Amino acid sequence: MINKIKEYGNIEEHAPLKNLNTYHIGGTTKYLISPNSINDLIQILKILKENNIKYFILGNGSNIILNDREFDGAIIRLNKLNGIEIHPSLHMAYAEAGAMLPKLVQEAVNNSLMGLEFASGIPGTVGGSIYGNAGAYNSCILDYVTSVTVLDEDLNVKVIEHEQINYSYRTSMFKEEKKYIILAAKFYLKEGDKENSLNIIEDRRQRRVASQPLEYPSAGSVFRNPEGDFAGRLIESCNLKGYRIGGAEVSEKHANFIVNIDNATSKDVYELINYVHDTVLEKTNVDLHIEQEFIDWE
Numbered sequence: 283m284i285n286k287i288k289e290y291g292n293i294e295e296h297a298p299l300k301n302l303n304t305y306h307i308g309g310t311t312k313y314l315i316s317p318n319s320i321n322d323l324i325q326i327l328k329i330l331k332e333n334n335i336k337y338f339i340l341g342n343g344s345n346i347i348l349n350d351r352e353f354d355g356a357i358i359r360l361n362k363l364n365g366i367e368i369h370p371s372l373h374m375a376y377a378e379a380g381a382m383l384p385k386l387v388q389e390a391v392n393n394s395l396m397g398l399e400f401a402s403g404i405p406g407t408v409g410g411s412i413y414g415n416a417g418a419y420n421s422c423i424l425d426y427v428t429s430v431t432v433l434d435e436d437l438n439v440k441v442i443e444h445e446q447i448n449y450s451y452r453t454s455m456f457k458e459e460k461k462y463i464i465l466a467a468k469f470y471l472k473e474g475d476k477e478n479s480l481n482i483i484e485d486r487r488q489r490r491v492a493s494q495p496l497e498y499p500s501a502g503s504v505f506r507n508p509e510g511d512f513a514g515r516l517i518e519s520c521n522l523k524g525y526r527i528g529g530a531e532v533s534e535k536h537a538n539f540i541v542n543i544d545n546a547t548s549k550d551v552y553e554l555i556n557y558v559h560d561t562v563l564e565k566t567n568v569d570l571h572i573e574q575e576f577i578d579w580e
């Protein structure tokens with residue numbers, strides 16, 4: 283099976299995952315696979331299905347909490363499916379799922395197309411960002427997407443148009459239904475002024491540097507903001523800033539970030555998230571919902 287997969291991409295056995303997620307935690311995976319192209323991804327999935335091997339699609343690992351033990355299956359990285367095309371006259375951008383979102387923003391701005399500046403500091407792939415409907419400053423990515431090309435459970439390629447995509451704050455049908463692998467997306471952008479867009483990006487960068495603990499590994503906001511309030515404010519009101527389990531800590535700078543300050547394990551992060559959730563519930567009666575995703579914790 284391994285030799286067959288090698289015809290379509292890279293495969294590594296018992297590969298460590300620590301450097302493939304922004305918390306820098308997690309164990310290993312039985313197989314780590316990087317397909318060379320969309321067609322190769324389909325061939326690899328056929329082989330995995332024939333061999334009853336479960337798989338998980340990994341983006342940049344910036345919104346997930348992996349387990350410390352070995353993932354008993356294949357983790358598929360789409361890092362080689364990273365093509366970006368910008369068509370200024372059509373106000374259109376096209377990106378494959380493994381392209382990094384900040385790179386797409388930069389290329390759009392270089393071509394004087396605006397709209398995605400809000401996403402310049404979101405360290406995810408296009409696929410992972412569409413899945414979770416990444417957003418910031420009251421904008422979200424799916425507002426700009428005109429269509430998403432996906433692979434369905436029977437490995438058929440489908441195009442889902444904007445009107446058919448259900449999404450809301452930090453979620454989408456892709457996250458709720460877990461039926462599709464996102465392959466690529468098209469975006470509709472507006473004609474803009476490059477200098478103006480670069481100023482917006484710099485302003486947002488300064489805001490992030492001032493408010494987020496970017497000096498430590500994390501996976502961004504842990505909890506969704508509840509209607510009309512902020513998860514960070516609630517957590518801070520419970521005096522949890524600086525609270526620590528093992529090497530994981532509620533950030534002193536932003537209470538809705540958990541940071542890996544000293545070789546944290548996934549278990550440390552898992553227990554700290556539960557502790558914060560339960561404390562906030564007990565003290566404020568607000569049931570916070572997690573934005574990050576636990577992978578392979580059942």
Ligand SMILES: Cc1cc2nc3c(=O)[nH]c(=O)nc-3n(C[C@H](O)[C@H](O)[C@H](O)COP(=O)(O)OP(=O)(O)OC[C@H]3O[C@@H](n4cnc5c(N)ncnc54)[C@H](O)[C@@H]3O)c2cc1C
Pocket residue numbers: 304338339340341342343344345346360379380403404405406407408409410411412413414415416417418456462463464465494496500501502503575
């Ligand atoms: C410092 C920092 C700041 C952040 N700021 C923000 C912010 O402002 N706004 C925000 O929304 N998020 C933010 N995040 C969180 C994160 O960057 C985003 O959620 C990002 O969009 C996740 O993309 P990813 O590629 O890393 O996904 P991953 O974490 O790799 O995966 C997330 C989920 O998406 C699924 N997935 C990934 N690719 C595909 C695909 N091709 N097809 C189907 N499913 C797929 C995975 O299976 C997984 O379930 C921040 C994170 C950090 C570390």
